[in-house]
Amino acid sequence: xxxxxxxxLIRIVKREGLKKRYIALLYxxxxxxxxxxGAILLFSLEANPGEYYKQMFTFGxxxxxxxxxxxxxxxKEFVPLLITSLALSLAFKMKFWNIGGEGQFLLGALAGATVxxxxxxxxNQFVTIILMTLAGAVVGGLIGLLTSVLNVKFGTDETLFxxxxxxxxxxxxxxxxxxxxxxxxxxxxxxxxxxxxxxPETGRMFKIQIGDFSLEISLIFTLLLVAFIFIYLTRTxxxxxxxxxxxxxxxxxxSGMKVNKIICRTMFLSAALIGAAGALRVSSxxxxxxxxxxxxxxxxxxxxxxxxxxxxGIVIVTALITILQCGCVxxxxxxxxxxxxxxxxxxxxxxFIILAADFFIRFKIVIRKRNKSEKNTSEKEETV
Amino acid sequence: MSAIAVLTTFLFTVIxxxxxxxxxTVGEIVTEKSGSLNLGVEGTMAIGGIGGLLVGCAxxxxxxxxxxxxxxxxxxxxLFAFLTVTLHANQNVTxxxxxxxxxxxxxxxxxxxxxxxxxxxxxxTEGFKRGTESLKIPLLNKIPVIGQALFSHSIxxxxxxxxxxxxxxxxxxxxxxxxxxxxxxxxxxxDAVGVNITLYKYIHLMxxxxxxGIGGLLMAVNLSGSFEGSKCWINGYGWISIxxxxxxxxxxxxxxxxxxxxxxxxxxQVYGGSLSNAFPKLxxxxxxxxxxxMQALPFIITAIVLVVSSITNKKNNKPAAVGLNYYREDR
Numbered sequence: 001x002x003x004x005x006x007x008x009l010i011r012i013v014k015r016e017g018l019k020k021r022y023i024a025l026l027y028x029x030x031x032x033x034x035x036x037x038g039a040i041l042l043f044s045l046e047a048n049p050g051e052y053y054k055q056m057f058t059f060g061x062x063x064x065x066x067x068x069x070x071x072x073x074x075x076k077e078f079v080p081l082l083i084t085s086l087a088l089s090l091a092f093k094m095k096f097w098n099i100g101g102e103g104q105f106l107l108g109a110l111a112g113a114t115v116x117x118x119x120x121x122x123x124n125q126f127v128t129i130i131l132m133t134l135a136g137a138v139v140g141g142l143i144g145l146l147t148s149v150l151n152v153k154f155g156t157d158e159t160l161f162x163x164x165x166x167x168x169x170x171x172x173x174x175x176x177x178x179x180x181x182x183x184x185x186x187x188x189x190x191x192x193x194x195x196x197x198x199x200p201e202t203g204r205m206f207k208i209q210i211g212d213f214s215l216e217i218s219l220i221f222t223l224l225l226v227a228f229i230f231i232y233l234t235r236t237x238x239x240x241x242x243x244x245x246x247x248x249x250x251x252x253x254x255s256g257m258k259v260n261k262i263i264c265r266t267m268f269l270s271a272a273l274i275g276a277a278g279a280l281r282v283s284s285x286x287x288x289x290x291x292x293x294x295x296x297x298x299x300x301x302x303x304x305x306x307x308x309x310x311x312x313g314i315v316i317v318t319a320l321i322t323i324l325q326c327g328c329v330x331x332x333x334x335x336x337x338x339x340x341x342x343x344x345x346x347x348x349x350x351x352f353i354i355l356a357a358d359f360f361i362r363f364k365i366v367i368r369k370r371n372k373s374e375k376n377t378s379e380k381e382e383t384v
Numbered sequence: 385m386s387a388i389a390v391l392t393t394f395l396f397t398v399i400x401x402x403x404x405x406x407x408x409t410v411g412e413i414v415t416e417k418s419g420s421l422n423l424g425v426e427g428t429m430a431i432g433g434i435g436g437l438l439v440g441c442a443x444x445x446x447x448x449x450x451x452x453x454x455x456x457x458x459x460x461x462x463l464f465a466f467l468t469v470t471l472h473a474n475q476n477v478t479x480x481x482x483x484x485x486x487x488x489x490x491x492x493x494x495x496x497x498x499x500x501x502x503x504x505x506x507x508x509t510e511g512f513k514r515g516t517e518s519l520k521i522p523l524l525n526k527i528p529v530i531g532q533a534l535f536s537h538s539i540x541x542x543x544x545x546x547x548x549x550x551x552x553x554x555x556x557x558x559x560x561x562x563x564x565x566x567x568x569x570x571x572x573x574x575d576a577v578g579v580n581i582t583l584y585k586y587i588h589l590m591x592x593x594x595x596x597g598i599g600g601l602l603m604a605v606n607l608s609g610s611f612e613g614s615k616c617w618i619n620g621y622g623w624i625s626i627x628x629x630x631x632x633x634x635x636x637x638x639x640x641x642x643x644x645x646x647x648x649x650x651x652x653q654v655y656g657g658s659l660s661n662a663f664p665k666l667x668x669x670x671x672x673x674x675x676x677x678m679q680a681l682p683f684i685i686t687a688i689v690l691v692v693s694s695i696t697n698k699k700n701n702k703p704a705a706v707g708l709n710y711y712r713e714d715r
Contacts, residue, residue, distance in 0.1 A: 154694040305474070
């Protein structure tokens with residue numbers, strides 16, 4: 001027997017198992033729409049969108065004798081963003097909101113620089129870089145561990161706690177950068193005003209020379225890391241546990257998993273990787289700075305989300321976002337009325353549209369059938 | 385400067401340069417009471433600030449500017465509401481994207497106006513500038529020290545206090561206020577008694593963002609509306625506001641006190657030196673504290689408040705359903 005309440009005209013129901021092909025198409029369309037909106041904005045500033053996008057996507061590598069410099073710069077930006085996004089995706093998979101990437105990165109960088117300044121100058125370059133990375137990982141990891149222990153023991157809100165740590169870390173970095181004192185090993189000794197010094201030779205990134213182009217070994221490390229994370233998430237018990245905790249924490253508990261341990265372990269790994277990325281970044285740019293993160297902690301969240309937390313997806317999205325960022329800096333040189341923050345604007349638009357597109361992947365809209373008898377409404381439903 | 389003058393200037397500065405925090409905090413409290421965590425305060429304030437300043441200067445009127453900043457920022461709230469309420473997108477990601485997008489748009493618009501030479505000079509826009517000058521409240525401003533410090537501010541400062549008291553009253557004593565609190569605590573029950581959750585959420589998310597936007601305009605006015613390509617006016621105040629919400633325990637009147645406390649630390653890092661010179665015996669120790677520590681203090685305090693309140697399991701006023709999207713068919 002049906003009651004008298006009418007079904008609403010439009011309602012939404014969950015849907016599952018949309019074909020991957022459609023999803024890819026939907027995402028591609030989202031990017032195209034975002035670029036279209038960007039073109040309108042560019043047009044409003046009387047910049048030529050076609051010219052701007054051409055400059056952006058090639059980021060100054062065409063007809064440029066020094067194109068290899070652009071590629072080197074690209075990799076310098078690509079590596080930290082990729083490691084950070086991958087690391088964040090581990091925590092996000094468990095629905096654990098580590099938005100403290102900025103802070104973990106900064107303190108990892110500080111730890112890495114400390115090692116570089118402390119080890120004897122005769123230390124082997126490889127050994128130093130490895131030590132720096134480990135130091136960054138330990139410091140980052142401990143912060144992650146602190147956050148996750150507080151969360152599982154007392155229920156401290158991890159989103160807000162990691163957010164606070166970001167700023168505490170930033171001011172710690174500022175303190176070292178602005179305080180002239182004997183104990184402060186990070187500063188230039190010959191300058192009146194406090195200024196971060198270059199790290200010693202032994203701590204600088206090892207490069208493999210290919211013609212003019214010099215390849216930083218951190219890229220190789222990063223690509224190995226992608227493979228490791230991919231296997232870790234899809235082929236190991238740990239990876240399985242992470243996905244169960246993320247899907248339903250109660251299911252994980254009832255099936256006897258030690259949920260607290262899984263959360264702490266994964267969060268340690270997530271933050272440790274970000275700390276390591278910070279240390280590698282110091283080694284690569286050869287000096288500390290308060291803006292050393294280049295916002296990877298924030299951008300990483302966008303990347304991880306755009307890639308649906310899939311490691312391979314993250315590589316692709318990072319590659320594209322880095323083009324966007326390097327490209328907008330290059331393109332704004334010739335179009336000087338367009339700010340180089342245009343990259344942020346585009347990223348925002350792309351993500352907004354993809355967040356909207358996600359809706360159509362997760363839900364479908366059902367329109368009430370115009371059937372007056374309303375006998376078999378549940379049998380067939382029009383879907384959009 | 386005499387010691388009294390230093391103290392007066394100090395208190396005046398605490399209020400003038402930090403009242404924007406109050407707008408951000410009250411806006412975020414309204415947002416969180418409706419059951420949403422909007423991490424886009426920084427971007428929303430930036431958009432409200434630039435929109436309010438440009439429109440306000442074009443019309444040469446501060447009230448038009450305030451209205452414009454409210455409307456521009458509430459459009460960010462509308463975007464947030466559309467994505468999270470209607471399309472069920474994740475609130476954290478949406479909020480962070482509003483920050484990225486908002487700052488991007490801020491620089492895009494600002495640089496565009498600057499490059500084409502159309503950026504308005506606030507100080508030579510007579511009507512607008514007059515609106516930002518201090519209004520001395522008769523009699524009260526004659527009181528030594530606090531008269532100068534408390535009762536001779538611009539209209540934007542008083543407006544912030546008025547809004548936060550009004551919002552407190554709204555949540556405590558009005559019917560829609562009670563309803564929105566119910567939605568923030570338990571949307572399913574509110575839905576069951578027939579409250580239109582979608583409508584309520586849209587209105588309050590837009591209202592909250594709009595209030596944040598006025599704070600952005602205040603920051604712009606404090607910096608004489610000069611645009612720099614390297615640094616945004618808001619400069620992290622949006623994030624401090626999110627911290628302040630916790631410190632103020634989701635109470636907009638407590639947020640006034642919280643703003644003054646956080647503002648004190650913010651100002652001490654600039655004025656600590658002159659205060660310790662003016663009162664060497666009493667405040668001499670101030671010059672020994674690193675200014676970065678002062679700047680970090682709001683965040684350190686908030687982190688401690690977060691941890692302590694969770695350890696002692698003391699009931700705070702955080703709405704229970706903050707951060708969770710409501711989908712009627714989930715049970």
